[in-house]
Amino acid sequence: MALREVSLEVQPHEILGIIGPNGAGKTTCFNILTGFYSATSGTVFFEGQEVSSMPMEKRALLGMVRTFQHTSLFPKLTVYENVLTANYKMNATNLLHHIFRSGAFKKTERELDKKAMEVLEFLGLREQRDMMARNLPYGSQRKLEIANALATDPKLLLLDEPAAGMDPVESQDLMRLIKEIQKRGITIMLVEHNMKLVMGICDRLVVLNYGSKIAEGKPKDIAQNPDVINVYLGKKQDSFRLKNRG
Amino acid sequence: MNRAARNRRNWTRFLGLVVALLLPIVFQDAYLRNILVIFGIYCLLALSLNIIVGYIGEVSLGHAAFFGLGGYASAILSKTVGFPVLLSIPSAVVISGILGLFIGYLALRLRGPYFAITTLAFAEIIRLIVTNWVDLTRGPLGFTQIPPLVLGIPGWFEFKVMSELRYYYFVLVLVGLVFLLIYNVVHSPTGRTFLAIREQEPLARSVGINPFRYRVLAFVISTMIAGLAGAAYAHFFRIISPDINMVYYSAIPLMMVMVGGRGTLLGPFLGALLFAVLPELFRTAGTIRMVFFASFLLATIVYMPEGIAVKIQTFIRDWETKKSPQELGDV
Numbered sequence: 365m366a367l368r369e370v371s372l373e374v375q376p377h378e379i380l381g382i383i384g385p386n387g388a389g390k391t392t393c394f395n396i397l398t399g400f401y402s403a404t405s406g407t408v409f410f411e412g413q414e415v416s417s418m419p420m421e422k423r424a425l426l427g428m429v430r431t432f433q434h435t436s437l438f439p440k441l442t443v444y445e446n447v448l449t450a451n452y453k454m455n456a457t458n459l460l461h462h463i464f465r466s467g468a469f470k471k472t473e474r475e476l477d478k479k480a481m482e483v484l485e486f487l488g489l490r491e492q493r494d495m496m497a498r499n500l501p502y503g504s505q506r507k508l509e510i511a512n513a514l515a516t517d518p519k520l521l522l523l524d525e526p527a528a529g530m531d532p533v534e535s536q537d538l539m540r541l542i543k544e545i546q547k548r549g550i551t552i553m554l555v556e557h558n559m560k561l562v563m564g565i566c567d568r569l570v571v572l573n574y575g576s577k578i579a580e581g582k583p584k585d586i587a588q589n590p591d592v593i594n595v596y597l598g599k600k601q602d603s604f605r606l607k608n609r610g
Numbered sequence: 611m612n613r614a615a616r617n618r619r620n621w622t623r624f625l626g627l628v629v630a631l632l633l634p635i636v637f638q639d640a641y642l643r644n645i646l647v648i649f650g651i652y653c654l655l656a657l658s659l660n661i662i663v664g665y666i667g668e669v670s671l672g673h674a675a676f677f678g679l680g681g682y683a684s685a686i687l688s689k690t691v692g693f694p695v696l697l698s699i700p701s702a703v704v705i706s707g708i709l710g711l712f713i714g715y716l717a718l719r720l721r722g723p724y725f726a727i728t729t730l731a732f733a734e735i736i737r738l739i740v741t742n743w744v745d746l747t748r749g750p751l752g753f754t755q756i757p758p759l760v761l762g763i764p765g766w767f768e769f770k771v772m773s774e775l776r777y778y779y780f781v782l783v784l785v786g787l788v789f790l791l792i793y794n795v796v797h798s799p800t801g802r803t804f805l806a807i808r809e810q811e812p813l814a815r816s817v818g819i820n821p822f823r824y825r826v827l828a829f830v831i832s833t834m835i836a837g838l839a840g841a842a843y844a845h846f847f848r849i850i851s852p853d854i855n856m857v858y859y860s861a862i863p864l865m866m867v868m869v870g871g872r873g874t875l876l877g878p879f880l881g882a883l884l885f886a887v888l889p890e891l892f893r894t895a896g897t898i899r900m901v902f903f904a905s906f907l908l909a910t911i912v913y914m915p916e917g918i919a920v921k922i923q924t925f926i927r928d929w930e931t932k933k934s935p936q937e938l939g940d941v
Contacts, residue, residue, distance in 0.1 A: 400815075435812060476799070
């Protein structure tokens with residue numbers, strides 16, 4: 365998988381969707397933006413700061429947090445432990461505090477607990493807090509993946525196929541949730557195959573094909589764009605089926 | 611954790627402590643007390659290796675290096691340099707940790723079998739250095755008459771910890787402190803970070819964790835405790851030779867951790883009991899007992915691949931859910 369001269373920009377508080385056929389380089393794009401892979405050339409800026417040479421974990425601490433397809437949770441931990449563990453950023457204590465159970469340690473643990481409960485409440489996972497993550501229903505697992513990312517208080521949240529495998533009801537719910545996250549002042553980028561979801565919530569779309577950007581714009585313009593229709597459905601098809609995919 | 615589980619945990623701990631305190635009083639025999647001390651030292655060694663195997667999920671085949679280094683460092687510092695033992699033991703812990711930092715920093719860039727082989731190689735290098743640096747270590751002769759542990763202020767009040775009974779309680783205090791240390795680390799953001807890295811490294815990185823840094827941290831903690839075990843060994847037997855660096859002392863704690871239950875707090879104790887105490891108790895059975903132990907090891911690997919401690923935990927949980935089906939949701 366490779367990308368060729370792709371340039372994109374996401375504005376604060378925006379929801380930007382990245383779409384394209386399988387193998388178009390959507391996930392690669394995420395990998396490069398977040399530093400999971402390093403690009404052979406090109407630069408990444410985050411809030412005006414160049415982050416191209418930073419490892420993924422440093423970019424995460426700046427507020428650039430992603431999810432992975434299917435591996436964004438700790439299967440053997442409970443839902444609550446998942447969110448607690450994912451909230452690495454908030455912990456201000458060090459090993460010595462932990463060993464000697466200092467006051468600062470207890471204070472931090474209370475704060476982490478509060479934050480974890482708040483995130484679980486927000487995602488509607490509170491009831492399942494003591495369930496092991498791998499025993500959760502599929503839709504809830506996807507939500508927990510978002511919870512893990514949200515626990516770190518990101519500024520930019522990159523969601524890699526958050527609706528994968530969800531039924532229509534669950535993805536409706538997810539759409540509402542992503543909108544809510546946006547309302548909290550978090551910028552969102554998402555890679556998604558579910559066109560209904562993408563068209564419904566994204567402010568802007570970027571379309572990739574074979575590693576190149578072929579279109580960019582508002583969802584309704586993209587749906588009419590002949591190049592995009594061509595890529596998705598082959599030539600001589602109308603845009604009707606594109607809208608109703610998924 | 612529900613109240614029943616917490617109660618049970620507290621009772622188990624209390625009972626464990628009482629049994630540990632009473633053991634040498636029940637067993638008056640010097641030989642049996644000797645075994646108890648060895649058991650304690652192996653507990654330290656297994657607890658330390660469990661941090662690497664259980665909490666960062668790598669297999670180290672070179673733990674003997676740090677066990678031996680701790681023993682030698684404390685022996686040389688107390689006998690050649692003239693440190694009081696109460697000071698030479700902590701120094702040995704620090705020296706072990708420094709070597710752990712150095713080796714961990716290099717070896718932890720590798721994973722799985724590559725890491726295991728690298729640790730084995732480092733341990734072998736250290737064994738060769740210890741054997742051949744005759745000026746410092748007296749080579750294959752090793753040290754005899756290593757000074758015993760003396761508590762108190764020299765000249766004022768001295769308390770020699772030499773008898774099996776006294777040394778047993780000294781080791782018990784060490785085991786207790788190390789257990790507490792590991793418990794506190796595991797149940798803290800640091801411990802959760804170790805778990806995050808072991809369970810799902812890309813996710814750990816995506817929330818801001820630097821895996822290498824934490825892997826090295828865990829390795830250093832582990833090697834410091836191994837050094838402590840080595841120092842405790844040196845001042846108990848009061849002799850030390852390059853044998854302490856042999857692969858045997860890497861393999862035994864590894865078996866203890868694997869069979870006992872890696873990544874659990876109880877596992878290392880069970881493993882140490884199984885591999886340090888039972889072979890001694892059945893010494894009269896002769897070499898045939900080794901055949902039984904080998905079969906036992908194989909059976910554990912086949913039927914309890916996660917170790918005895920995990921099996922016990924699952925058993926208790928199943929038993930409790932059977933008793934109170936309404937709690938099924940908690941499982």
